Each structure stands twice: as structure tokens, then as C-alpha cells.
Amino acid sequence: MSLTSAATLATLDKTGPRRITDLAVAEGVTQPAMTVLVRTLEESGLVERKKDPSDKRVTLVCLTEAGASYVRTRRQAGVDAYARLIDELTGDEVEALAAALPALLRLAELESRARQESGR
Amino acid sequence: MSLTSAATLATLDKTGPRRITDLAVAEGVTQPAMTVLVRTLEESGLVERKKDPSDKRVTLVCLTEAGASYVRTRRQAGVDAYARLIDELTGDEVEALAAALPALLRLAELESRARQESGR
DNA sequence: AGTCTTATATAAGACCTTTATGCATCTGCG
DNA sequence: CGCAGATGCATAAAGGTCTTATATAAGACT
Known part of the structure; x- marks a missing residue:
């Protein structure tokens, strides 16, 4: 597929x-x-x-x-x-990832918006 | 390319x-x-x-x-x-990303290793 | 020397994409 | 109302990238 x-x-x-x-x-x-x-x-x-x-x-x-x-x-x-x-991963690493999730989501959204504006 | x-x-x-x-x-x-x-x-x-x-x-x-x-x-x-x-991003978001970087690197390495083991 | 393996190349075909084009339907303006 | 242009989709032809199958050449081992 x-x-x-x-x-x-x-x-x-x-x-x-x-x-x-x-x-x-x-x-x-x-x-x-x-x-x-x-x-x-x-x-x-x-x-x-x-x-x-x-x-x-x-x-x-x-x-x-x-x-x-x-x-x-x-x-x-x-x-x-x-x-x-x-x-x-260690517990600390998992916590760090969880704490970063909102920022990662925002980043992903900004990136998809930028990609749309610039042609693909 | x-x-x-x-x-x-x-x-x-x-x-x-x-x-x-x-x-x-x-x-x-x-x-x-x-x-x-x-x-x-x-x-x-x-x-x-x-x-x-x-x-x-x-x-x-x-x-x-x-x-x-x-x-x-x-x-x-x-x-x-x-x-x-x-x-x-806001300052807090950037900090959260920076704090998560080591975990992300580890995750990426684990993922590439898993991919190699499973055929591709 | 003879045989097996390894490294690369070539060929044929499959798959996914693009541009160009055609046909049907909708929309708006005189 | 009626027709011109716009819009939505389909088809065709061609290009790029991949795969499998196979060939050629060189190393390795007995």
C-alpha cells in the first residue's frame, strides 16, 4: 500500500x-x-x-x-x-517526552501550515 | 531529487x-x-x-x-x-522541546534499530 | 584448475506520478 | 432563457523509481 x-x-x-x-x-x-x-x-x-x-x-x-x-x-x-x-526508555525520558507533547503538536501544526503555504 | x-x-x-x-x-x-x-x-x-x-x-x-x-x-x-x-513557539514550549531532546534521540535510535531487525 | 561466493551491471516489468486533454455539468451575465 | 466560461472528473501518454531475474567479472577455497 x-x-x-x-x-x-x-x-x-x-x-x-x-x-x-x-x-x-x-x-x-x-x-x-x-x-x-x-x-x-x-x-x-x-x-x-x-x-x-x-x-x-x-x-x-x-x-x-x-x-x-x-x-x-x-x-x-x-x-x-x-x-x-x-x-x-527510562522514566525520566518518558516524562520529558510527555512534557514536550504540547510543543510537538504545535510544531507539527505550524509545519503543516507552512507546507501548505509554500506549494505542497 | x-x-x-x-x-x-x-x-x-x-x-x-x-x-x-x-x-x-x-x-x-x-x-x-x-x-x-x-x-x-x-x-x-x-x-x-x-x-x-x-x-x-x-x-x-x-x-x-x-x-x-x-x-x-x-x-x-x-x-x-x-x-x-x-x-x-513560546519560551516554555522551546524549553520543553530542549528537555525532551535526549529522549527523542534515544527513541530515534531504537526505532532505526527495530526497523533494521524487521526487514527494512 | 575448478567451483562457490561476492560485487556490480543490465534488462524487463510494475507502480505511481505528472502534464495534456476531453467530456459533462454548473454558473453567471446579457 | 441561452450561451460562454469555469469547474469536476476521467483518460492517455510519458517519466521516474523501484523490483526481480540474470549476466559478468573477480575473489576465495579446496
């Missing part, structure tokens, strides 16, 4: 159904690339297309139950992997 | 000349992929091949002056970008 595919599924999970162009912008790829990517996800049964009744041009991409389950499984695997790593 | 190319240049800068197979393992790609990648870097003038006199099968890949300069420029750009972001 490509990085972009995984990120797209995560985005759908976070924000609900989106149109193709939206997803392309969100993941920083072109619209044709997202069209192809959505097709492969659809063929894998992880998403489905729905027509927007208010604008017949747009197709809304929705997570299927299988897709949502895939995202949860993947996320849990990541959480577990990091939990195992953090288990090997 | 591909992610793998940049990582390869950084590795060469950190550890000095390396053989193709070494680089492939270090970057987690196959040897033919690294052969092609080194050729493009060579054509760009960023690295050069040298023959190992003690084993005529191996070709040692070395950073050229242009390659070293490229790595430095790229690194400085990254440092500057993060400096700008950190400038927007």
Missing part, C-alpha cells in the same frame, strides 16, 4: 467523505493521480464512490466498513510499535 | 566513501536500484566512482566537492526552516 493511499484513508477517516479534488489537494498530488488512486482503493473494497445529488459532476469518496477497519488496524499497529519503543 | 538520493548523499557525507552494496543496505533498496541511483548522481556531478585497488570488483562511491556542498546547503535550508517554526 502506497504512502499516499494510506494517508488518503486516514484523511477520510478523520474528516468523512470528500470529493476527489479535495483529497488531491489534501495529499499534495494532482487530481488525475487521486482519480487513479481512488479507483484502486475502490477495487480493494476500502472506499466507495457516491454521487452528490446537488452537483452531478462530483463523486464523493467514502470509507467502507472494511476501509475503516483497515485504518483502525494500521493505527493500532503503529501505536503498539511505539509503545514497545517507549517501554525501553 | 528523490528521497533515496538525498538520503544516500547524507549517508556518504556522514560516513565517507562506501561501496554500492553497502549503500543499498543502508537505504533499504536493492543493489540494482542503488547502481542506477549512483549513476544518476554521478551524471549530476555529485558523486564519483573510484576503484578499490584491493578488490577489483568493488566501486567506491565518493562525494565530490559539489555533492558535499549540496548536502550542506540542503541541511542548512532544513535547519533554517525549523528555526523559523521554533521561533513561533
